[in-house]
Amino acid sequence: MINYNLMFRCLLVFFSFSILANAQNKSAKISVKNNLNFSRTEIVSVSGKPLLDLVKGNKQQDLRIKKAGTSEFVVLQWIDYNQDGIGDELLFQAEVLAKAKANYDVVFDGTITLPESKSTTYSRFVPERTDDYAWENDKVAFRTYGPDAQKRVEEKRPDGTLTSGIDLWLKRTDKSIINKWYAENVKKPGYYHIDHGEGYDPYQVGPSRGTGGSGIWENNELAVSKNFVSYKTIATGPLRTIFELTYAPWSSYEVKETKRISLDLGSNFSKFEITIDAKKQIPNYATGISLHENKGEVKINKKEGWFRHGETIDGVFLGEGIVLNPKLVTDAFSNVSKIKDRSDLLVITKPKENKLIYYAGFAWQKSGQIANATDWDTLLQKQSKMLANPLKITIKGNK
Template structure:
């Protein structure tokens, strides 16, 4: 018997021709999405203009929108998102995956989804501690507010650094861990734990400035806004009191977002200097005994990373990688200062500086060694440099 070998692109084309008859004649807005890379891309989030979709499909609303894959008939996970919290939808997010070079035809319809999808991201504010914690189905983080100074049972912590909650399950754990209580979520009972010590450092992706050979940064956040909690993307914003950055008063606002399936969160930091001047700033990750730092600068995105053993407190185990990614054009240098590895950059006053930061743990099963962590960062940077090509068409019907 002869085996017939069909290449993946031919298979995709064949499936497209065999779209379910039940979809024939259905109307909606046609969207074409194409992967320009010869690599598979799992968990890509497509961003579609809500205004453009509504112009072609006026009946569309945040609770009446669904997206169908024209080839398979499968309903895609979506999220209507209000990016600025003004009560008006700005974008439609669509979660999907691509084979190398794959092109997809999607149909956006003004119909309610068949079922509510399970959330793969989350963000919440803990009023008692005044933390904001956020997570994907891969890993979790948190950052501290000023209320922590008044929580008498905790040691006062002055820090705008980012904490890591490494986990080894795919479901969302933030609510459960807070419910356990402070002492208990530092112990791994099968889901992971908070093994990471931030203290008065930048943690895993905090920002600051270099002053006389040391890192200076904002204190704990003063105010927060949670803008989205999933199921595809969680977004929140933090406001800090003005702080002294080497003799220059700086106002700082951070917007953080995390997407399903990702170990890295997106951080958009807007500095406003009192004199309107540019601000040389640093983004850091903690340097501890046993950690090895590395960096790579690609054509469009570069990264600074660490790898080494998890802190062995409370039964900590495995190895942890941390990283900061930033545009190569803004990646001016790297430095080791006291207990930090630092990526050096410059921001214009009032103009958001975009970076990505995050971590990966061997016990999650996603990374077996430092080479896996580097490969993940290289692939993430390549995907940022080559986004999915999206074209929104007019209202049409599947034939």
């Protein structure tokens, strides 16, 4: 005798499982469009409602992205800004030809092993060298200085540094060097000032702006903050490192400044997102590049929004630059001083709603990334075009 009740229950279970499986295996397509006339490899992000719609009904940790028409899955990174265990932003690296689109397939399958990046971004607080904060990717490295380094100078103790300028570490390897160089420096002080085959730190910051430090220009003088007073690491990699630095009130305007700094894999430029809270309206906000001994070459391109300095250090070319929305720039000039480390190329801006975004970075000839100053100018031009023409992302869902 056929047990119709049992058969019905089995069919119901099978039907329910099929619905669940289909929901869990929901897929989508992501299209990334490049409107510029050169190929681009950049980190793109999905956040807000598009991300919620993409993940709805699935587990974040099961999400995978692969190049359309291939079996090649790409490296992913989730950014959790509020540290609640849920990703607020999804990152992946897109490769898009000139005037073209690149298509990617999204699937939800936790059994697929996520690929690992051969190179990475990274940042951390460095208590073993007083209290630096250092960050890097596969192309460049930077650092700046905290309250203990400031206090050492004020108390006339050794190993102090008093500046809110941004230091450059010149890399010629795509591997991470921060931990190695600091560890070796503990054993042999001055280690990272000598090139052992991976690069070194010959860049003098002092009270200058380094590359990307800030200030307020008024009465032919630049008012600047002292060292950062606190930090927060948000993400360390592999595709993007993000952290925040806060500064004690400075200048007659009692500016309370927060810098959210990020660095993407493959980029020569750190992104600075500045938030300003002042006791009274500030007249401007300046960022700059050290001119060191005033022997280098300055180029100012207000129309395209890029500003650069080129110099030779130990016989090798180094190009430093700042890129931002040209509509925010009110002036740019070389402020030359006879005082050591007081000369800077300054870019004067008018922030909107006390917020400003700019990019600051460099390229070193010995890294192989550029051959000369012309290459550096070309890289700056491309960065300004990419800023004005971000990659356009379109998401289409499928069931």
